[in-house]
Ligand SMILES: Nc1nc2c(c(=O)[nH]1)N[C@H]1C(S)=C(S)[C@@H](COP(=O)(O)OP(=O)(O)OC[C@H]3O[C@@H](n4cnc5c(=O)[nH]c(N)nc54)[C@H](O)[C@@H]3O)O[C@H]1N2
């Protein structure tokens with residue numbers, strides 16, 4: 226009888242049947258937990274196994290302790306080259322957050338009365354296809370889009386990107402990595418010819434001068450910071466950040482730069498290095514282009530002008546230039562203070578330029594190094610099929626399309642010949658009524674996207690909104706028409722790529738609750754229900770997809786054809802890309818550009834530069850303060866869907882939204898710590914508690930991003946090249962609220 230049923234019906238029956246059965250040893254050991262193949266990587270299945278953490282891009286390894294095939298606890302792995310036995314509070318609590326009561330355990334669909342009601346997978350999937358197909362039929366294939374993430378395994382990202390664009394005919398899809406890493410990716414691509422962060426974490430320990438720009442690793446990447454603390458060279462640690470952050474407090478030199486004056490400061494620094502002859506002319510001549518144009522450009526940046534704009538004195542600037550000149554191994558590190566800016570690409574390149582002109586590239590302890598954010602932002606950059614065609618290829622390049630089509634054995638016409646709209650352009654297209662169907666996977670834009678009120682107002686423009694998440698309570702899930710319940714980290718397997726380009730393994734050590742399924746399986750089922758399952762016949766398990774990714778990577782700078790399988794990655798303690806077929810893994814701490822060869826056709830890097838632009842939303846008499854936003858504590862993760870579920874983590878961060886206010890401003894406005902204040906921008910007004918503290922400068926306030934209302938204030942401006950949102954600076958007014966605390 227069953228042989229006459231359509232394949233998607235038998236597939237879902239099999240998956241749900243196995244899913245609801247008891248978690249057997251075989252299930253723990255099989256990808257997706259559904260007997261779809263053997264999980265090759267459980268070294269001691271009865272006691273302990275190790276896997277990489279699912280929060281930040283550091284990619285620490287955690288030993289998971291098992292009883293009856295279920296995870297019962299964890300400890301950081303001692304032998305892993307990344308974390309050497311350390312983990313931060315989020316890592317320690319990673320299993321706890323899986324147990325929350327608001328896990329999505331069944332598909333939920335909005336009924337005619339607007340209530341979300343439980344439904345079966347087969348009805349949910351049928352609805353998914355019916356609605357999106359109807360929208361596409363009426364308004365064209367590109368009227369449905371997706372928004373995804375840097376927080377699912379690489380194999381799932383690749384599946385989603387291939388399914389939507391090659392299978393379902395979508396043209397537009399982007400990810401939250403646009404909010405996060407787009408600037409660094411664009412800067413590297415333009416300067417080096419490929420999106421290639423060059424460093425290894427060993428460089429934290431080998432530098433004698435480390436310059437951190439717009440980065441607060443003490444709380445955002447605590448284990449990377451531990452690596453800095455292990456540096457035996459008594460290094461100079463320079464922190465360039467408007468705020469006296471936890472990291473700045475531990476630095477040997479803190480430059481409290483005026484917000485968004487980085488480009489000016491680094492051009493002034495470049496001029497100072499050039500004027501003093503503190504550059505490496507041999508390196509510049511052999512390995513770069515356009516230096517002389519750059520030198521001419523920065524020659525107009527006088528110390529006085531630079532100082533007036535940045536608030537950094539000429540003496541300090543000269544001292545920094547001298548420190549860089551005298552350093553033998555100087556490394557430049559940047560994160561969101563650079564990337565999240567309306568001119569972030571050029572700021573990132575101003576740091577790349579400093580490393581190139583001083584010859585601080587390719588040697589231990591050097592580099593122009595962008596630290597990534599999410600556990601798999603690097604996987605998303607290469608394999609999400611959003612800004613790049615799978616494997617770091619280019620949608621606009623016919624040879625690349627041909628290669629990908631041949632590798633996947635699909636018709637080349639299935640591959641779009643255009644780039645997707647960027648995230649902000651997708652939002653614009655929704656506003657303009659062009660995009661009417663949206664599928665959101667593992668991201669929570671109703672909290673995290675810039676100028677939130679505008680985004681929320683677009684809900685009614687969407688005819689159908691699907692949210693695929695591990696919890697049904699996120700701000701975005703609450704406005705969905707359909708919620709697909711997803712298994713989380715620890716309940717499925719695949720690979721993450723960390724900041725230093727290291728592939729690490731994620732394993733299934735716990736059963737997903739109820740009917741929640743691995744994103745991978747949801748994509749497989751959608752392919753079947755949509756009617757394009759045949760195209761993905763080879764994509765049976767994450768391990769199978771890993772083999773496909775290897776083939777896609779062949780001959781690219783990110784070539785991984787030399788990584789045999791999950792086993793090999795697990796045994797080696799993770800493996801960094803590239804690793805070509807036959808290449809020996811001599812050293813498991815590798816950096817790029819040791820030979821000075823970049824990825825442009827002439828093997829040279831480019832000096833890129835442009836004049837600084839005015840701030841899009843500067844302080845005015847009506848809105849006299851600059852609002853800075855960012856990470857608030859080591860125990861809070863983004864929109865807090867996960868970290869707020871741990872009782873331990875909840876004790877480690879302030880429960881209520883707060884703003885840091887400088888004591889002088891507080892005195893003037895009659896504000897004391899713990900008072901409630903109103904903060905307004907042109908876009909909205911919110912209430913926050915005051916934390917009076919000289920960590921911010923006068924005229925600035927800081928509010929962490931982890932609280933739901935922060936992004937009601939932010940201004941939606943974007944970098945012209947990367948289209949990354951400029952979250953970090955906008956104009957606000959503050960006033961004390963009478964009536965005390967609420
Ligand atoms: N605990 C925790 N860790 C995390 C995360 C988390 O949510 N919680 N998220 C992860 C992710 S996805 C990311 S992207 C990273 C982010 O990691 P970071 O970028 O280190 O963190 P942020 O606090 O967003 O921003 C860093 C600093 O930029 C500064 N800044 C603001 N404006 C400017 C400016 O104009 N110039 C300069 N030079 N600096 C400026 C801010 O004051 C802030 O201290 O953290 C990752 N790690």
Ligand SMILES: Nc1nc2c(c(=O)[nH]1)N[C@H]1C(S)=C(S)[C@@H](COP(=O)(O)OP(=O)(O)OC[C@H]3O[C@@H](n4cnc5c(=O)[nH]c(N)nc54)[C@H](O)[C@@H]3O)O[C@H]1N2
Nearest residue numbers: 405667668669673693694695711854855863864866930952
């Ligand atoms: N004001 C301000 N706003 C910011 C920033 C800032 O500095 N300031 N930083 C920006 C940056 S850098 C980032 S990266 C973004 C982050 O913004 P988001 O991506 O919106 O934040 P998360 O809370 O990480 O959302 C991830 C979602 O995925 C779900 N999830 C977790 N694991 C899985 C899984 O395996 N499968 C599925 N299907 N779902 C899963 C979680 O429950 C959560 O709802 O925020 C940006 N927003």
Ligand code: SF4
Nearest residue numbers: 278280281285313316
């Ligand atoms: S530093 Fe990052 S990867 Fe390491 S344990 Fe903490 S959250 Fe996980």
Ligand SMILES: [Mo]
Nearest residue numbers: 404405598599
């Ligand atoms: Mo991020």
